[in-house]
Amino acid sequence: MRESLSENLVQAQGLVKAFGAFRALDGLDLSVAEGEVHGFLGPNGAGKSTTIRALLGQLRLNAGKAEVFGMHPWKDSVQIHGRLAYVPGDTSLWPGLSGGECIDVLGGFQGSMDSRRRDELVERFELDPTKRARTYSKGNRQKVALVAALSCDAELFILDEPTSGLDPLMEAVFQKVITELNREGRTVLLSSHILAEVEALCDRVTIIRSGKTVSTGTLEQLRSGTLTTVEATTGRRPPGLEDIDGVTDLRFENHPHGVRLRLVATHAAMPEAVAAVTAAAPTDLVVRPPSLEQLFLEHYQDSGHSRGGADSAVGES
Numbered sequence: 001m002r003e004s005l006s007e008n009l010v011q012a013q014g015l016v017k018a019f020g021a022f023r024a025l026d027g028l029d030l031s032v033a034e035g036e037v038h039g040f041l042g043p044n045g046a047g048k049s050t051t052i053r054a055l056l057g058q059l060r061l062n063a064g065k066a067e068v069f070g071m072h073p074w075k076d077s078v079q080i081h082g083r084l085a086y087v088p089g090d091t092s093l094w095p096g097l098s099g100g101e102c103i104d105v106l107g108g109f110q111g112s113m114d115s116r117r118r119d120e121l122v123e124r125f126e127l128d129p130t131k132r133a134r135t136y137s138k139g140n141r142q143k144v145a146l147v148a149a150l151s152c153d154a155e156l157f158i159l160d161e162p163t164s165g166l167d168p169l170m171e172a173v174f175q176k177v178i179t180e181l182n183r184e185g186r187t188v189l190l191s192s193h194i195l196a197e198v199e200a201l202c203d204r205v206t207i208i209r210s211g212k213t214v215s216t217g218t219l220e221q222l223r224s225g226t227l228t229t230v231e232a233t234t235g236r237r238p239p240g241l242e243d244i245d246g247v248t249d250l251r252f253e254n255h256p257h258g259v260r261l262r263l264v265a266t267h268a269a270m271p272e273a274v275a276a277v278t279a280a281a282p283t284d285l286v287v288r289p290p291s292l293e294q295l296f297l298e299h300y301q302d303s304g305h306s307r308g309g310a311d312s313a314v315g316e317s
């Protein structure tokens with residue numbers, strides 16, 4: 001992870017935010033490097049939305065330091081907002097305006113909007129911009145916010161549960177648009193509860209719990225301390241697997257074409273274990289590294305609760 005403030009578009013260190021006796025943020029750290037899609041994960045109440053509100057200059061911190069583009073979110077909010085676009089998880093629109101009018105107003109708030117791109121995204125997200133906002137479902141309101149933000153010529157996109165209310169087809173469109181933006185060098189901070197979405201899009205991930213950062217890094221880095229499952233059918237029983245340090249849960253079964261085996265291995269043991277299996281002439285070999293969902297659950301299996309009761313008082317997610 002990069003340490004210098006100048007090398008990150010977003011840098012937060014030791015953030016603390018209290019609402020009365022409740023600490024929504026309790027020493028949280030976050031860095032988002034230029035040009036990356038960064039996943040920001042945690043259950044409801046972990047502190048994701050409070051962190052984003054702090055980065056947007058919508059609330060004052062009790063302690064810690066935050067910078068966006070090297071500037072102070074509260075003191076330099078006007079300059080910062082001229083360079084970023086934001087999508088909230090639940091969008092409220094002007095009921096009497098059409099969807100297209102709402103897009104134009106929101107785009108005006110967020111910076112320079114590309115009208116050609118606006119029209120392209122309206123079509124891709126299958127939004128009818130002529131309907132009044134009062135008639136829109138949650139998913140269509142979210143489409144308005146997405147089109148408005150993603151049409152802007154922004155350097156940084158801060159997306160807080162951006163696909164909330166979208167159907168799977170529209171989620172796929174969203175993923176494709178974000179991939180295109182990232183290829184253009186744009187930076188994205190993506191808070192999402194859809195782990196498959198984060199796994200598909202993100203270069204790095206930060207997992208938080210109870211207002212604190214518990215893990216950050218690439219998926220490969222996060223997986224390095226976890227276990228991987230290997231399954232194979234081999235012509236003969238591979239010798240020496242029992243002696244490899246880090247191989248556990250080793251099972252063998254007779255199979256019409258030889259031996260069916262299953263094992264669990266640490267990251268360090270994987271090269272030796274796979275080499276031993278490969279030497280036994282496998283007819284099939286499947287290696288299953290832990291998914292992001294498994295990594296996420298591993299960090300939360302001992303948490304006991306997600307602080308949902310306290311969050312209802314502060315509107316946190």
